[in-house]
Amino acid sequence: MAKKHKDTLVTVAGRDKSRTFGAINPPVFHASTVLFDNYADLREGVRNSETRFFYGRKGSPTIWAFNDAVKELEGGAEAKSFPSGIAAATASLLSVLSAGDHLLMADCVYEPMRLIANRLLKKLGIETEFFEPRIGAGIASMLRDNTRAIFIESPGSLTMEIADVPAIRAVVESRNITVINDNTWATPYFHKALEKGAHLVVHAATKYIVGHSDAMLGVIVADEAHARGLRRIAAQLGQVPGPDDAYLGLRGFRTLGVRLKQHQENALKVAEWLLKHRLVDDVLYPALAHSPDHALWQRDFEGANGLFSMVLNCGDYGDMGALVDELEYFGLGFSWGGFESLILPQDPSPHRSVVPWTAKGPLVRLHIGLEDPGDLIADLRTGLERYAKAVAK
Numbered sequence: 001m002a003k004k005h006k007d008t009l010v011t012v013a014g015r016d017k018s019r020t021f022g023a024i025n026p027p028v029f030h031a032s033t034v035l036f037d038n039y040a041d042l043r044e045g046v047r048n049s050e051t052r053f054f055y056g057r058k059g060s061p062t063i064w065a066f067n068d069a070v071k072e073l074e075g076g077a078e079a080k081s082f083p084s085g086i087a088a089a090t091a092s093l094l095s096v097l098s099a100g101d102h103l104l105m106a107d108c109v110y111e112p113m114r115l116i117a118n119r120l121l122k123k124l125g126i127e128t129e130f131f132e133p134r135i136g137a138g139i140a141s142m143l144r145d146n147t148r149a150i151f152i153e154s155p156g157s158l159t160m161e162i163a164d165v166p167a168i169r170a171v172v173e174s175r176n177i178t179v180i181n182d183n184t185w186a187t188p189y190f191h192k193a194l195e196k197g198a199h200l201v202v203h204a205a206t207k208y209i210v211g212h213s214d215a216m217l218g219v220i221v222a223d224e225a226h227a228r229g230l231r232r233i234a235a236q237l238g239q240v241p242g243p244d245d246a247y248l249g250l251r252g253f254r255t256l257g258v259r260l261k262q263h264q265e266n267a268l269k270v271a272e273w274l275l276k277h278r279l280v281d282d283v284l285y286p287a288l289a290h291s292p293d294h295a296l297w298q299r300d301f302e303g304a305n306g307l308f309s310m311v312l313n314c315g316d317y318g319d320m321g322a323l324v325d326e327l328e329y330f331g332l333g334f335s336w337g338g339f340e341s342l343i344l345p346q347d348p349s350p351h352r353s354v355v356p357w358t359a360k361g362p363l364v365r366l367h368i369g370l371e372d373p374g375d376l377i378a379d380l381r382t383g384l385e386r387y388a389k390a391v392a393k
């Protein structure tokens with residue numbers, strides 16, 4: 001059969017009539033116990049617990065539908081979902097690392113992942129070394145005999161560096177090292193992480209896949225060689241998402257393409273406007289032509305979303321109230337990927353250990369929602385005017 005276009009996949013992936021009685025969307029199965037017909041059936045259930053409804057902790061048809069949808073769009077062999085992005089990312093590391101192993105982690109990862117490495121993994125006897133996110137093939141010089149995994153987030157949280165994943169994969173190709181990529185930013189709609197070199201892909205589905213700021217959800221997709229390890233870790237940890245959240249994940253997934261394209265269009269308008277603003281030193285967004293990551297982004301990605309950062313050229317974090325407190329459309333809050341615009345001043349310096357952060361002024365992360373970009377620009381214009389006055393005082 002012909003390879004399906006991604007817009008077709010977003011619409012049809014994970015749909016299985018035998019699980020839904022014909023309904024378009026899967027029913028929300030609230031279940032722990034599942035009853036068997038007889039003892040022989042129970043024994044058969046134990047043997048096939050991955051593929052039939054067996055016990056709530058092993059998933060339900062609602063969760064399978066979500067897993068299958070993400071797996072098909074990502075082009076993987078297996079997918080398992082978790083109650084949050086961090087739960088998924090942690091499980092991906094636990095699935096391949098053991099005591100005595102060495103882990104390489106990008107210096108730009110989402111901050112809680114540093115804590116997982118520096119606290120939990122350390123306690124388990126796993127040593128983590130951070131690497132410069134744009135290291136590419138240079139990662140060869142950091143490999144040790146006991147290096148077992150490379151954890152990448154591309155683009156990086158806050159600072160938006162893009163990793164040359166194909167180059168990193170080429171370096172580890174014949175070695176027993178798993179490349180894990182947190183693909184939350186682009187989603188499988190805009191970046192085919194497995195095709196570009198990852199063995200395991202992690203998503204905070206909480207962001208664009210759920211897409212409406214109303215559920216926590218994570219998912220891991222594995223290639224053929226890592227499918228068994230993924231099934232094992234998911235079964236052992238028992239961190240299954242609630243069925244309502246898996247349902248919301250699938251509901252959001254169906255409109256991923258149209259939403260992302262609009263987020264991208266709006267974000268480009270706002271980012272280009274900001275780049276010319278006198279208070280803005282830089283806009284960190286790989287879709288902009290001046291970005292040092294633009295060429296890699298064009299090579300490996302099919303689009304950008306609504307999330308980027310700006311670096312201001314004056315003032316400091318203490319002045320931020322003037323910018324953010326009275327904005328009409330930009331909410332002040334964590335996370336992103338919903339339909340609404342958000343703003344978050346955040347200093348990356350405490351969360352980096354290899355590449356010091358030496359920006360001129362404060363960094364402000366923006367999530368550009370589905371509002372009219374003209375309204376968003378007007379909102380930011382008045383916010384930046386207030387900021388200029390506060391800094392001048």
Ligand SMILES: *Cc1c(COP(=O)(O)O)cnc(C)c1O
Binds near residue numbers: 089110182204216218
């Ligand atoms: C938000 C985020 C996570 C964590 O996801 P949660 O669902 O909030 O646990 C992981 N990675 C990236 C890149 C994120 O942005």
